[in-house]
Each structure stands twice: as C-alpha cells, then as structure tokens.
Amino acid sequence: xxxxxxxxxxxxxxxxxILSTGTASAFNIYDEEIYKGxxxxxxxxxxxxxxxISHEDSRLLTINMYQLKSDGTYEExxxxxxxxxxxxxxxxxxxxxxxxxxxMEKNCTSTYATVDITTSGIKVVYNxxxxxxxxxxxxxxxPSLLLTKExxxxxxxxxxxxxxxxxxxxxxxxxxKGITIDHGITPGFTFKSAIYTTYPEELAAGNPDYxxxxxxxxxxxxxxxxxxxxxxxxxxxxxxxxxxxxxSNSPVVTVAQEAVETSVxxxxxxxxxxxxxxxxxxxxxxxxxxxxxxxATTVRLDMIYPYNLTYESGCEDIKIIDNKPVIQxxxxxxxxxxxYDYTFLANEVGIYNITAKVSYNDGANNIxxxxxxxxxxxxxxxxxxxxxxxxxxxxxxxxIIAAIAGWIFWRRNQFKM
Amino acid sequence: xLNILIIGAGQCGNRILDSINNKAFGGGRFSKYYSKQKxxxxxxxxxxxxxxxxxxxxxxxxxxxRLHIPHLxxxxxxxxxxxxxxxxxxDLIMRTIKERGDxxxxxxxxxxxxxxxxxxxxxLIEELKNTYDFPVYGVVILPFREEGTIYLQNTAFCLKExxxxxxxxxxxxxxxxxxxxxxxxxxxxxxxxxxxxxRILFLLEALDSEMxxxxxxxxxxxxxxxxxxxxxxxxxxxxxxxxxxxxxxQSLSPNGLLFSSxxxxxxxRAMIILRGDRKYLNIDDISSQIDKLSSHIGHVFKGVIIxxxxxxxxxxxxxxxxxxxxxxxxxxxxxxxxxxKEKHDRMALEKETGAAFSKIDGLEPQx
Ligand SMILES: Nc1nc2c(ncn2[C@@H]2O[C@H](COP(=O)(O)OP(=O)(O)OP(=O)(O)O)[C@@H](O)[C@H]2O)c(=O)[nH]1
Ligand SMILES: [Mg+2]
Numbered sequence: 001x002x003x004x005x006x007x008x009x010x011x012x013x014x015x016x017x018i019l020s021t022g023t024a025s026a027f028n029i030y031d032e033e034i035y036k037g038x039x040x041x042x043x044x045x046x047x048x049x050x051x052x053i054s055h056e057d058s059r060l061l062t063i064n065m066y067q068l069k070s071d072g073t074y075e076e077x078x079x080x081x082x083x084x085x086x087x088x089x090x091x092x093x094x095x096x097x098x099x100x101x102x103x104m105e106k107n108c109t110s111t112y113a114t115v116d117i118t119t120s121g122i123k124v125v126y127n128x129x130x131x132x133x134x135x136x137x138x139x140x141x142x143p144s145l146l147l148t149k150e151x152x153x154x155x156x157x158x159x160x161x162x163x164x165x166x167x168x169x170x171x172x173x174x175x176x177k178g179i180t181i182d183h184g185i186t187p188g189f190t191f192k193s194a195i196y197t198t199y200p201e202e203l204a205a206g207n208p209d210y211x212x213x214x215x216x217x218x219x220x221x222x223x224x225x226x227x228x229x230x231x232x233x234x235x236x237x238x239x240x241x242x243x244x245x246x247x248s249n250s251p252v253v254t255v256a257q258e259a260v261e262t263s264v265x266x267x268x269x270x271x272x273x274x275x276x277x278x279x280x281x282x283x284x285x286x287x288x289x290x291x292x293x294x295x296a297t298t299v300r301l302d303m304i305y306p307y308n309l310t311y312e313s314g315c316e317d318i319k320i321i322d323n324k325p326v327i328q329x330x331x332x333x334x335x336x337x338x339x340y341d342y343t344f345l346a347n348e349v350g351i352y353n354i355t356a357k358v359s360y361n362d363g364a365n366n367i368x369x370x371x372x373x374x375x376x377x378x379x380x381x382x383x384x385x386x387x388x389x390x391x392x393x394x395x396x397x398x399x400i401i402a403a404i405a406g407w408i409f410w411r412r413n414q415f416k417m
Numbered sequence: 418x419l420n421i422l423i424i425g426a427g428q429c430g431n432r433i434l435d436s437i438n439n440k441a442f443g444g445g446r447f448s449k450y451y452s453k454q455k456x457x458x459x460x461x462x463x464x465x466x467x468x469x470x471x472x473x474x475x476x477x478x479x480x481x482x483r484l485h486i487p488h489l490x491x492x493x494x495x496x497x498x499x500x501x502x503x504x505x506x507x508d509l510i511m512r513t514i515k516e517r518g519d520x521x522x523x524x525x526x527x528x529x530x531x532x533x534x535x536x537x538x539x540x541l542i543e544e545l546k547n548t549y550d551f552p553v554y555g556v557v558i559l560p561f562r563e564e565g566t567i568y569l570q571n572t573a574f575c576l577k578e579x580x581x582x583x584x585x586x587x588x589x590x591x592x593x594x595x596x597x598x599x600x601x602x603x604x605x606x607x608x609x610x611x612x613x614x615x616r617i618l619f620l621l622e623a624l625d626s627e628m629x630x631x632x633x634x635x636x637x638x639x640x641x642x643x644x645x646x647x648x649x650x651x652x653x654x655x656x657x658x659x660x661x662x663x664x665x666x667q668s669l670s671p672n673g674l675l676f677s678s679x680x681x682x683x684x685x686r687a688m689i690i691l692r693g694d695r696k697y698l699n700i701d702d703i704s705s706q707i708d709k710l711s712s713h714i715g716h717v718f719k720g721v722i723i724x725x726x727x728x729x730x731x732x733x734x735x736x737x738x739x740x741x742x743x744x745x746x747x748x749x750x751x752x753x754x755x756x757x758k759e760k761h762d763r764m765a766l767e768k769e770t771g772a773a774f775s776k777i778d779g780l781e782p783q784x
Contacts, residue, residue: 407450411449413480415475415477415479415480417469417472417473417483
C-alpha cells in the first residue's frame, strides 16, 4: 500500500515536471505598450521603461531589468542593449545560466514604448504590467496551502457512509498554482463516490477563507478506531521552480461492529380511571407491541404494584405465580401487538401507580423494559368510616343482639302454648 | 335439696301457679327473659286444665308444664262432668307427673268452687297418695260468697272429697276474706294469687333451707297432721321499725292470714318461720311471742332464716282444730244445696206438668 502511494506520488511529480518545463520555454508577450516610468513584472523579474530620450525624429529607449528580492530589495540585472542601425530599434537582453529575457522594441513615442517580451527558462506564475515602475513592483513569494479534511460523523457502524470534505486556504505569500488534490486513501474504508471534484487549480495568497476543494463519500468496511489518511495537495510556484505539497489533518473515525437486527417491545400501561373510592376496582390495560421485524422470545410481563392494591382478576393470558399476575409467552411475533387487562382492588386511601415490566430476549440480548402508569387517586369510600374500626366492633354487638333476640324468641316459645 | 311438685288445677290453680313461677323469676313482667327461677328446691310445676284458653293465658309457666285435658272449654262448674273427665284422663295426668321424677312433697292448688279444679283435685290427690309415699297437700281457694249457690255447693263437696282423699292437709285461702286485695275482681284475683304465691314460696324456703333454728319437711308434716287437717298461712313483713313481736302477731292476725280464723282459739299446731337480718331477730322477743302462742294452741315450731340486710318477714302455718268460718260456709252450702234441690224439683215438676202451657189445655185458638 505504501509503495503504491510513493509510486503514485512520484508519477504525479514527474507529470508536473514535464508540464512546468513546457511552460517555462514558451512565455512571450507581444506588442505590450509600456509608458515611460512604468514596467512589466514576470514572476520576480521586473522590466522597467526607464527612459525615452527624444532627439529630433529619433527616440532612445532605455529598459532596465531587476530581480525582486523577498526582503523588498532588488538587484539590477545586467542588460545587454543592441540598437539596430537601420531602424534604430533597441533589443534588451538579460541572460543567466537558465533564464533569458529579451525585450524587443517595436515602436517608441516620447511617452511610451511598444515592445515584444520573450522569455525562456521561466516557469511563469505571475505576469502583470505595473504602473509606477520599480517602486510599485511587489515581490511574488512562495505559496503555502493549509489543507483540512473534515468528516460528517466520527462514530459509525460498518456499512455506514461518511462524507469527507477537503478544504484549502493559501496562507503563503505567493499564489499556489497547478493544485492537485490527493484525497488520501484510508484502508478500512471503501471509496464510494466523489461528490465534488471541480476545485480551482490556483489559489491566490491572502484570502482568509477556506476554499472547498474536494468532497467524497466512503463506506466503513472494518471496525475499529481509524485515523484517516491525510489528503495531500501538490502545487507549485513559478517564481521558485519548486514543488510544494501540504498534508491535511487526519480525522479519527470510530467504526463499530454492525448492529444485529433485534426486536424491541414497547409497553404502555393505562388505568381506565384515575379516581376511585376505596373498596372499588380499577382496571389497567397494558399494551405490548413488538415494533421490529424480529420476534422477541421468552417474554415475561410482570406487574409491580403497591400492597394497597390487590390483584383481583384479568385477561386469560394471566397466570398467578407467587401470588402475582404474570404473562409469559415463548415468542412475541414481529410487529405483533396485544392488550392485557388487569383489575385491582384498592384497599387503602392514597395515590398510587403501577409499573408494567417486560423482560424478553431481543435476538441478541436479554432486555428489560419498564413503564409506569399515571397516578390513580384512591379516596375514602362512602361507608369507609365503618372500616376505621376493626370488624369485631361491629360483629360483637351484632352477635350479642342476635343472641339476645334468639334467646328472647326461644324463651318466648318456651312460655307460649 | 327437696324435690317438690306443685300442681295447679283449674283456672284458679293455674293462675296461682303462674304467680308462683313469676315470683320465682324474681317478679316483673320480663324477668323470665333475663332471670333464672330461684327455687330453693328442685320444683316441678304442672298446670292442669280442661280449658285451653286458661292455659294459654299463663305467662311464666313453661308450655311443657301446661297439661291440657281436652274437654271443650271447661266443665262449666259441673263437678260430675269434671270427675268423669278426670277418670277419662287419669292415665295421661299420672304419666305426666311420673315423667317429672321422684318427689318429697306435693302441693295441689285449686279453687274449691269451679268445675275442673274442684273435681280433679280430690281424685288426683287420692291417686297420688295411692301411687306415691310423699305427702300431698291441698291449697284450696274458697269462693266469694255471693258467687252463687253452685259455687257454694261445689265448695262443700270438694272440701269433703278432698278431706277423704287421703290428703296430708288442706291449706285454705278465701277469696271472700281476701277481697280487700284489689279494687275490682281482676285486681283482687291478682292480689290474692300473689299473696298465696308469696307464702308458698316462703314455705318452700322454710322446708329446704339452711336455718339457724331448723324447721324442715318433717316439722311441716307434724304441723299439718294436727287438728282437723285444715290449715291456713299467715304472713307479715316488718318495716324496719316495728318489733319482731308485733310482726309475729300481725302474721297471725286477719291482716296476715289467708283465711278468717281466730288462731288463739281455733289453732292446733303452728310453725313460725322468721327471715331477715339478725339485728331484727331478737331471740328473746321471738321466744316470748312463740311461747305465748304455744300456751294457747299447742306445739309451735319455729325456724329462723338469716338474710343479711333484709327487713324481717314472717310466715306462720297454723292448723285448725275447729273453724267457725268453715262451719258458716257449710251452713250456707247446705242452704244452697237445698235451694238448688228445690229449684231442681220445681223445674222437674214444671217440666212434667208443662206449667204455663198446661193453662191452655183443651182450648182452641179463636179468630
Ligand atoms: N283467688 C283467685 N280465685 C279465682 C281466680 N280465678 C277464679 N277464681 C275463683 O275460682 C272459682 C272458679 O273456679 P275456676 O278455677 O275458675 O274454675 P275451673 O276449675 O277452671 O273450672 P271450670 O272453669 O268450671 O271448668 C271462683 O270462685 C273464682 O272466684 C283467681 O285467679 N284467683
Ligand atoms: Mg275454668
């Protein structure tokens, strides 16, 4: 993988070299009118119409050439001038080991000159007429791209798609040219599609905003914590015939094992009334729904209720286990839904609720789900004050009265003929 | 503990028996619902009557203790019918008595003048005497004198028959003598019944009681066997201030007795029972008073029942040698019998001759 990457990078480099050599030998400007005192800048070479001396019908053009330095200074280049004796036009020529700049005079007035500029050995990244001459020329510096790689999510499961956005900003002092983006192949992710690829080839320095360069989507194929391979931007600057490259940051994405499809039982418990008198009954309906396409197994539905409520009766699915109403089902089919009624007797005054608790196997794990009903308000019954006293308070007088009545009746009969 | 049988025959006997049962409950209308009968002995009471309405009227005698002898509604004061009725039902009556177990003494309470009670009692006593060993006493209520000739004649025959029945003694009560007990006939009956009942209960206590100075059934028998076999009972109650002497005297006076008698003249034997708190029962006073009585009549038994906090009550049982009142009654009875006989003969004659109807013999109606 690494070898492949290096080879790829190498190939791109070679391609760029070929491209730049081609450009370097072919930059020419024709019939450029330059006024006296103005100039023309090619990369950091500055061509200045220094002087036009008029004498009767003839004009003498003086062009100077400078090499601009990064520190703001410049160096005057050694320019060779040859004037054609016939037409009195002057040829200005700078020659170094690599670079050659020729400025051919084609016409000259007292205020401007028309020239052809031919160069060789320069990979031109910047060329511009400059008003005001040398003092107005600016050094063209190195580009420096800041590259970012962003992901739309950092926690995904296998099979999930993430979108990666690459942005760039030139924080250097010179334009970045011939930008190419390598989005960076991350093992463990499968490239799906490029969403946006039409990034600019050139980014000027000084723009404070990031420019969107590349958007693509890839799919997580392996679990684990993955540090994405940085994107690489390759670019160059003609001023300095060198290659640049910038690496983006590396977002970290956590890829979880793909979840198994499981069942989910949803539960509601609803009292039929929320206010009742002590000694009365209240029914709760429990609705149990499997909201998934997978059946739940070993389902058990329990009711958790206060001792002041006594379970009285309920639907036929209910079995009494340890004195408590329980519903058990070996399987609860996918998308199946049912309701179960539980009737309780309210023994005591108070505010109560009951909780329905379902436990089941969702296909992977044992799940417990609980839900609690609304509050029910149990108030004093009409004849409840009677219950304030223990039963014997009523029973004993009744027994006594009955005994007396029985005795009198029996006794009366004894004395009746 | 003694076993005592009390039989009430006829309406009068039934009512007095009911009064005894009521008093044994403690008196009061509803006492039977909350109280137990406080007889000192085992007492069995049996009410016998031919009239079911009289039996139904009873309130304090258990239904099982009421024996109805089916004979329409009483025997209508006719002792001939009554006696025949007893003979017809003798077995039933005797069986009923037998079922009640063994007895030490029996009392038969009746009026002398009605039909059922007066005709059942003499043969019943005779039957009891023939069957059992225990003494049997008659308690006989004499009629108001103005009640008529039949009642008088019934009384005369009833008493005689009872006397000849082998009875161990006849205790007399007299409606005529006791009529002050009430303002009208009904309240007089109730008052007399209550008096008789109270005395009989006192007597039972005297026969079967832990007494300081003992009298017992034996003493009672001795007293009752004296004289002409006719006795009466006196009763008096102190008010907490009067002396025991005066109470004893009072019990022997017409105010205390059930039957008109001059005890000091006519008495033969007596038994005086004194009951009450010790403080009222001065032995010397009692003794002097008893001595005075015995000096007049003969033997006097005395018994004392100590009841803490109770004002003194005295019961006196006196047998009579002679009785002027009974003689007078018999004189009246003879007149009554003769009157009835004359009336009977006259009626028979009138029936024979046709009296008024004969006046038109031989005549034809003229139109
Ligand atoms: N002291 C008293 N005397 C009563 C009472 N009832 C009736 N006598 C008297 O008893 C006599 C009538 O005899 P009863 O006992 O009524 O008659 P009986 O034995 O029921 O006989 P018949 O009714 O004729 O079959 C009358 O002299 C009444 O004055 C009573 O409650 N108390
Ligand atoms: Mg009668």
